[in-house]
Amino acid sequence: MRMAYRRVLVMVSFAAALGLMVPLHAGRSREAAMLHKRLSTGLQLIAVQSPGAELAAVDVWIRAGSAMESVEERGAAHFLEHMLFKGTPTRPAGAIDFAVETCGGILNAGTTRDGAHIFATVDPAYVSPVLSVIADAVRNPLLDSSEFELERAVILDEFARDLDRSSRLLQDAACGAAYSNHPYARPVLGTAEDIRHISRDTVRAFHDRYYRPQRAVVVVVSPAHPTSTLEAMEKTFSDWQAQTPLDATVARSEQIRDGWRPASFGPVPAPAAPGEPARTMMIWKTPPATSSEDIAASELIAALVEPVAASSSSIAGSAGAEAIHGMEGGLIVAWYPASAPGTAGKLRALVQRLSDVGPTPAELAAATRRVLGRHLYAMETVAGMAREVGKWALYGYPNLPLEYGQLLERATLASVREYARKWLTSAGTPPQQDRTP
Amino acid sequence: MKVKGYFWLSLGWTCAGLALTALVWHCAGALAARSPAEVTRFTTDSGVRVVFRQEPESPTVAMAVAVRTLPAEYRSAPGIGGVVASALFGANSNLSREGVARAIAYTGDGFQASWSAECAMVSCVTTPAAFSDAVWIVAQALKNADMDVETASQAVRNLLAAQAREASDPVAVGAQAARAKLFGGHPYGRPPLGTPDSIRRIPRQNLLSYYRFAYVPQRTVIAVCGNLDVERVRRVLSSHLVDYENQPPAHSRGTAAEDLPEPDGPAHLTATTTGTTAAVLAAYRTPGVASPRYPALRVLATLLGGGKGSRLFRSVRDARGVGYVVGADIYAFADAGVLYAFAEVAPRKDDPVFLERVEKLVVGTAESVLESPPTEAELERARRLAIGMHRAERQRGVDRAVALARAELLAGGWSADEALPARMAGVSLSDLTETAREVLTNRCVVVVRPDGTPPLR
Numbered sequence: 001m002r003m004a005y006r007r008v009l010v011m012v013s014f015a016a017a018l019g020l021m022v023p024l025h026a027g028r029s030r031e032a033a034m035l036h037k038r039l040s041t042g043l044q045l046i047a048v049q050s051p052g053a054e055l056a057a058v059d060v061w062i063r064a065g066s067a068m069e070s071v072e073e074r075g076a077a078h079f080l081e082h083m084l085f086k087g088t089p090t091r092p093a094g095a096i097d098f099a100v101e102t103c104g105g106i107l108n109a110g111t112t113r114d115g116a117h118i119f120a121t122v123d124p125a126y127v128s129p130v131l132s133v134i135a136d137a138v139r140n141p142l143l144d145s146s147e148f149e150l151e152r153a154v155i156l157d158e159f160a161r162d163l164d165r166s167s168r169l170l171q172d173a174a175c176g177a178a179y180s181n182h183p184y185a186r187p188v189l190g191t192a193e194d195i196r197h198i199s200r201d202t203v204r205a206f207h208d209r210y211y212r213p214q215r216a217v218v219v220v221v222s223p224a225h226p227t228s229t230l231e232a233m234e235k236t237f238s239d240w241q242a243q244t245p246l247d248a249t250v251a252r253s254e255q256i257r258d259g260w261r262p263a264s265f266g267p268v269p270a271p272a273a274p275g276e277p278a279r280t281m282m283i284w285k286t287p288p289a290t291s292s293e294d295i296a297a298s299e300l301i302a303a304l305v306e307p308v309a310a311s312s313s314s315i316a317g318s319a320g321a322e323a324i325h326g327m328e329g330g331l332i333v334a335w336y337p338a339s340a341p342g343t344a345g346k347l348r349a350l351v352q353r354l355s356d357v358g359p360t361p362a363e364l365a366a367a368t369r370r371v372l373g374r375h376l377y378a379m380e381t382v383a384g385m386a387r388e389v390g391k392w393a394l395y396g397y398p399n400l401p402l403e404y405g406q407l408l409e410r411a412t413l414a415s416v417r418e419y420a421r422k423w424l425t426s427a428g429t430p431p432q433q434d435r436t437p
Numbered sequence: 438m439k440v441k442g443y444f445w446l447s448l449g450w451t452c453a454g455l456a457l458t459a460l461v462w463h464c465a466g467a468l469a470a471r472s473p474a475e476v477t478r479f480t481t482d483s484g485v486r487v488v489f490r491q492e493p494e495s496p497t498v499a500m501a502v503a504v505r506t507l508p509a510e511y512r513s514a515p516g517i518g519g520v521v522a523s524a525l526f527g528a529n530s531n532l533s534r535e536g537v538a539r540a541i542a543y544t545g546d547g548f549q550a551s552w553s554a555e556c557a558m559v560s561c562v563t564t565p566a567a568f569s570d571a572v573w574i575v576a577q578a579l580k581n582a583d584m585d586v587e588t589a590s591q592a593v594r595n596l597l598a599a600q601a602r603e604a605s606d607p608v609a610v611g612a613q614a615a616r617a618k619l620f621g622g623h624p625y626g627r628p629p630l631g632t633p634d635s636i637r638r639i640p641r642q643n644l645l646s647y648y649r650f651a652y653v654p655q656r657t658v659i660a661v662c663g664n665l666d667v668e669r670v671r672r673v674l675s676s677h678l679v680d681y682e683n684q685p686p687a688h689s690r691g692t693a694a695e696d697l698p699e700p701d702g703p704a705h706l707t708a709t710t711t712g713t714t715a716a717v718l719a720a721y722r723t724p725g726v727a728s729p730r731y732p733a734l735r736v737l738a739t740l741l742g743g744g745k746g747s748r749l750f751r752s753v754r755d756a757r758g759v760g761y762v763v764g765a766d767i768y769a770f771a772d773a774g775v776l777y778a779f780a781e782v783a784p785r786k787d788d789p790v791f792l793e794r795v796e797k798l799v800v801g802t803a804e805s806v807l808e809s810p811p812t813e814a815e816l817e818r819a820r821r822l823a824i825g826m827h828r829a830e831r832q833r834g835v836d837r838a839v840a841l842a843r844a845e846l847l848a849g850g851w852s853a854d855e856a857l858p859a860r861m862a863g864v865s866l867s868d869l870t871e872t873a874r875e876v877l878t879n880r881c882v883v884v885v886r887p888d889g890t891p892p893l894r
Contacts, residue, residue, distance in 0.1 A: 094755060
């Protein structure tokens with residue numbers, strides 16, 4: 001029943017599913033409370049109380065994404081994420097999953113260009129034991145050589161599967177076009193060749209270099225009082241010390257890399273998944289995620305662009321727009337069927353108008369509702385809330401998810417126009433070399 | 438050296454087991470700690486069953502409307518139900534298509550439609566203030582949908598696109614092939630999205646005929662979850678649905694069980710996908726959601742393929758490095774269902790018998806429970822994870838409303854969904870082995886390979 005329903009729901013929704021919660025901001029009664037503490041080791045602990053939640057979520061983020069890989073390490077960040085589950089000195093392979101699932105917990109992990117995270121949804125009564133298990137997985141992965149080789153085959157299967165996922169193809173193509181000489185251009189998984197050739201020692205070195213407390217954020221969202229949650233987190237993680245000093249390469253990567261400059265690209269052909277019509281993209285580079293106002297402005301502009309892209313197609317999901325954020329630069333991407341070539345001109349004209357005179361009040365109100373709706377939808381589950389808080393804490397904005405409504409309210413016609421004028425009107429082809437690590 | 442390695446491995450497992458036992462003991466009962474919300478059930482004058490779950494903490498109101506469309510499916514081409522469900526919010530006898538769109542936008546744009554071979558579902562999220570307007574929109578869709586050409590054409594285009602996407606998913610292709618085999622010509626066996634031929638040119642009259650036949654109050658359930666007063670819910674629904682008067686035709690069938698074909702022995706099928714990966718599925722017919730066996734089935738599916746500690750994940754993916762998507766799940770209708778064990782893999786060009794080996798692995802692991810009953814620790818993991826997943830899938834108000842509506846319509850009553858965690862917690866080893874013996878027979882294996890790759894030997 002679960003399988004049948006979910007599949008159909010995803011495929012056939014004809015309403016704007018992500019805008020579900022749009023009119024609801026004023027009516028929210030369950031306000032979350034947050035406690036944020038940075039230990040002497042540099043580790044950030046964030047406890048969020050979500051009153052009324054029946055479940056809890058644990059999410060550990062590490063600033064160790066694919067963009068931190070050197071050329072020789074391509075694929076290491078994602079490979080390591082897989083190996084976190086494959087045993088520690090005190091837990092054999094399989095025991096980590098088994099322990100969390102015996103608490104009724106759902107354990108998973110993910111890798112982005114900027115970070116990796118391991119997360120679980122669990123009954124609030126089990127937060128402490130699950131924290132201990134995840135702490136062990138993150139700090140002490142065994143990286144056993146035979147397990148490593150088995151996982152290599154699994155990752156190659158994942159890589160093949162990704163070739164059929166249009167969202168992954170689109171994001172990789174957009175990053176590749178806009179950040180051609182920057183690590184962001186590379187797929188998070190690496191190439192099939194990268195996966196075939198990466199060594200266990202390389203992944204071990206990547207772990208030793210980046211999995212350290214000052215690069216990590218631990219988030220727990222639960223109905224419990226945040227003080228008690230924070231105590232449990234501190235008890236579990238307080239003895240996490242870096243074994244070696246931060247080396248110069250890593251220290252450099254702590255800083256925002258120089259060389260970002262505005263640029264726009266398109267129309268650019270986008271790869272299509274099997275069975276899907278050919279698509280085209282328009283891409284605008286957006287600045288590194290160093291200002292919460294800029295983050296909100298880029299989300300609003302993507303939401304202003306979205307209806308224009310969507311008007312090019314009557315097929316749900318075949319056209320749209322999104323903002324992608326990164327520590328070293330982001331993107332606004334609009335995609336539409338290649339059979340609607342006039343869309344590029346309409347998108348350019350819209351961005352030019354936003355830059356010249358800004359959006360109309362009605363346009364901004366609709367965009368705000370759309371962005372807020374998406375945000376509230378993401379925050380409706382404890383896992384979603386933990387993910388958002390952890391991700392933005394990695395960028396330096398742990399409060400952003402809980403204050404997103406106010407942030408959007410502060411956006412004005414003038415601030416959106418100024419953002420568009422400043423960042424979106426530069427012709428950028430060919431892309432400039434930004435920097436390699 | 439090897440002995441020493443096994444010693445440490447065994448010691449590790451033993452320590453992990455002891456720690457786990459202590460943990461389980463310490464936290465026993467925590468999963469059952471959820472406080473029950475107040476649920477009210479009533480029937481409107483027109484005959485619609487309503488389930489209302491009062492949630493004072495919730496800032497939103499979620500509504501799910503479930504309609505049992507199975508009787509109409511018997512006499513219609515596959516996919517028509519999807520076109521009708523998608524076109525419910527086009528023009529109606531009171532408002533144009535654009536007018537309905539504006540009304541939906543006013544309530545927050547939160548309407549969705551979905552369907553299976555036996556049930557259509559409309560869900561919506563809105564504010565307490567806009568609840569009445571949302572009910573009015575739903576009532577118009579149930580009573581007066583026009584099935585206008587423009588909306589229906591758009592629905593067909595979306596279904597065709599969804600068919601193309603599904604054709605690239607080898608697990609979905611294999612699952613549909615298995616359902617077709619296990620349920621024969623019964624609606625349960627037909628593709629919910631239809632085929633290009635079955636939906637491309639449907640006369641509007643056929644859509645209206647399906648709509649009037651299927652959408653009747655006696656087969657409609659509405660579930661509401663949110664911070665509302667029960668009297669207001671009763672008043673608003675009763676008044677907007679007062680003239681929802683379609684009557685089910687006398688010859689309509691009420692149950693599917695009597696029409697289900699008898700299983701006709703093991704089967705081995707092959708299929709192709711437009712995607713780049715292959716899949717192997719072992720499928721077994723099961724009782725449906727209304728069966729007393731259902732809790733044990735859910736635990737069995739979790740034991741076999743739910744989570745990363747399951748038998749399939751451990752023995753197929755972890756121990757042999759085969760497949761990224763590996764698991765088991767249940768696709769359950771009211772009167773029957775299918776248990777699938779599956780692995781999605783990239784074809785290995787240098788290994789011509791790779792898919793045959795994957796097939797042996799998947800089938801062998803799925804049926805291993807017949808020879809090697811689960812340990813108590815395995816069973817405990819499966820029970821608790823099944824409960825955890827059930828709860829995680831009901832965190833959003835709209836998901837709770839959908840689950841209540843489905844249970845009321847298909848599983849014998851809304852309380853079946855709320856009682857499921859406790860029933861899964863009570864599944865014993867003998868329940869599980871009996872269920873496995875009953876279900877894991879007459880397997881239907883489907884091997885799906887990408888178009889253009891060599892056929893199996």
